[in-house]
Amino acid sequence: MEPLSWGAILAAILKQFLPVWIALAVTFALSIAYKRKLGLYGRLFDSTVGMIGFALVMFWVFTALFTQMIVTHDTLSQISQMKNKLPGTPIPDGSAWYLLGGDNLGRDVFSRMVDGSGVVIKIAPLATVFAFMVGITLGLPAGYYGGRLDMALSFLANLVLAFPVILLFYLLVTPEIVQTGLPQYMAMVLFLLPILFLVLLLNSRFYVKPNFRNVVVALVLVFGGLAYLGLISEAETKINILPQALDLIHVPANILIVFVSVVFVNAPTVFRIVRGLVLDIKTRDYISAAQTRGERPWYIMLWEILPNARGPLIVDFCLRIGYTTILLGTLGFFGLGLSPESPDWGSTINAGRKLLVIAPHPAFVPALALMSLVLGLNLLADGLREESLKD
Amino acid sequence: MLKFIARRFGLMALTALVLTFIVFTLTNLAPNLEKLARAEGSVRMDDAAIVSWIEENGHGGSLIGRYSQWLGVLPGWVRTDEKGVTRGRCITEGSDPALAPAYCGILQGDWGTSTFAKAPVSQVLGRSLASTGWLMLVVMLVMVPVSLFLGVAAGMREGSRLDRSISTFAIATSATPEYISGVILIALFASAGSGLSPLLASWGWIEGKTLFMGTSTSAVDNITFWNFTLPVMTIALYGIGYITRMTRASMAEVMTAQYIRTARLKGVSFGSIVVKHALRNALIAPFTVIMLQFPWLLNGVVIVESLFNYKGFGWTLVQAAGNNDIQLLLGCSVVAVLVVLVTQLISDIGYVFLNPRIRIS
DSSP states (O other): OOOOOHHHHHHHHHHHTHHHHHHHHHHHHHHHHTGGGSHHHHHGGGOHHHHHHHHHHHHHHHHHHTHHHHOSSOSSOOOGGGTTOOTTEEOTTSSOEETTOBOTTSOBHHHHHHHHHHHHHHHHHHHHHHHHHHHHHHHHHHHHHOHHHHHHHHHHHHHHHTSOHHHHHHHHSSHHHHHHTHHHHHHHHHHHHHHHHHHHHHHHHSTTSHHHHHHHHHHHHHHHHHHHHHHHOOTTSSOOOSOTTTOOOOOOHHHHHHHHHHHHHHHHHHHHHHHHHHHHHTTSHHHHHHHHHTOOHHHIIIIIIHHHTHHHHHHHHHHHHHHHHHHHHHHHHTTOSSOTTOOOHHHHHHHHGGGTTTOOHHHHHHHHHHHHHHHHHHHHHHHHHHHHHTO | OHHHHHHHHHHHHHHHHHHHHHHHHHHTOHHHHHHHHHHHSOTTOOHHHHHHHHHHTTOOSOHHHHHHHHHTSSOOOEEEOTTOOEEETTOOTTSOGGGSOSOOSGGGTOOOEETTTTEEHHHHHHHHHHHHHHHHHHHHHHHHHHHHHHHHHHHHSTTSHHHHHHHHHHHHHHTSOHHHHHHHHIIIIIOSSSTTHHHHHHHTOSSSSSSSOSOOGGGGTOOOHHHHHHHHHHHHHHHHHHHHHHHHHHHHHHHTSHHHHHHHHTTOOHHHIIIIIIHHHHTHHHHHHHHHHHHHHHHHHHHHHHHHTOOSHHHHHHHHHHTTOHHHHHHHHHHHHHHHHHHHHHHHHHHHHHOHHHHHO
């Protein structure tokens, strides 16, 4: 078979992404049709910048969802004749093409790029959610109570922030550290805070309805506790509390350490932002009103202050997912944590950079993918900021 | 003011102490020491031999004790074996143990010996920091003027076409981490098979095969435009995006102030308003941002030096971590932590100095 021309490659790629185009079209049609009923999300469709950002982000979300329909080849199978082959080269048996060429081991660059989106879309938002829960649970009382508690927590946060990120990764994400069980101990502390957050949230809300509150809090404790133990306990490691039958969540040690270190790096910044917002909001009249009414501190923090701080927090959430994506890429770039086989973008760039001068495409393709996702998140944050300022 | 600076210094010293202790703990974990024993002693040692090697070479005992020795507040360990040979932390091999100093740690200026470079850590660090210093200097010379100029140009007329295009550029570059822009720049300018170089070479505009060089190993000895442009551009691009956005926001805010409107109504020309009235007030916020960029530049340096194989501080850090070189890694950490803390301090104090509202109160 003949190698494909650039136009034919583009057409073939666009065709491969067909499920994504359909999903995007449906999302946009529905959202624009009902945009007046959808609050801040609906108003996003009034700003061009926001729409472009949202489209870029959703493109990668849908790509991650429909990976199996989009990929053209298995991401791990190697064809030795296809090493470093240019985009559009047909494979030896003539049945198909490597749309974006082959990498240094003869794997399909296009399929690996598509498959790599899954790693980012799975880890980055979840890690950011965890970082936010940790930052909010610690930042609210620090800002609201102030004093010694604030001083101690701020000192700890500044301590983590003074640590150069790459040095931290190099110290935390090594096989030796995983051997000592340190990531699991860190996970024990970090994952406890989201459960604490949910319990405090529900307890303060339904405190006046004790029966209902008891049921809700018990449910959170049972399911959250089970998920918590399942996450941190893993067979044949230092922490193995839960019996095998109950341990439903299996997280490989290297993914857990990547997750934990990314949460650990992000949480102090979120803490600082939340603390600053609380210091500002707690001087408002409606807070004094709530205090005069006799509301308890955690109710005021979680149900009076937090909802009023949502604007800046949502914007920062989008930016922070982008930053987390960059951090994940950095980890992959230095070959830390994720296995070298993994199709995630950072690791692929790392594998491709050694031959960059001869064959740039294996590194170039994931680089563009990562850039477009981060750009989309930044544009989305900009759009959201503009729209939320219009209130 | 003096009290403020003293307080900041105290806090900084405490932070540095805690951070170095954490790094010391993480680099001296049991598996790291075992690996060190195998590398320095012999690969075929059994578990008992490893334990005794660790004990013999001063890596046993309490963590606090070892940290204090490393810091130089406790006397270094001294041990005499069965053959009557006295060895110790402060005794260089072959010298007279009686003449060796009792204390030798960071505070005495003794940073230990690097097992990877087979040289004193201070020497290795000094050499690599000098290389990185040149890189940083050029980056700063490119990054700061360009981004301040772009930011002021975008912010002086908010919403204009110039503002829109500069802002888009700034968002795009600040969404591009160094390992992406580096890859893209190399593919565009330094690859013999793709990008601009083959085109320029066929037109006969450039002498070599590529416009710029994809590695900067040679730049350690001899910096040229050819081998230094790409690493500098890669680091500067990210910072330019960020500082431009900050300057633009600050400038746009100043331009809406009452005194600008007053000057405008009095008939002062637009150029004169921007240069004489707005610029000074608009540059307070970017100053802090530029200072706080240093820690991030440190990250950029590690990535770019690995990507372009430039043997500076970042490259040394990666090698130290990859080769389990405990002393060198500790030295790198001390430098990195100090850079971050000192820039935070300068940015805090500088902010107070620059901002008259804070300075007077």
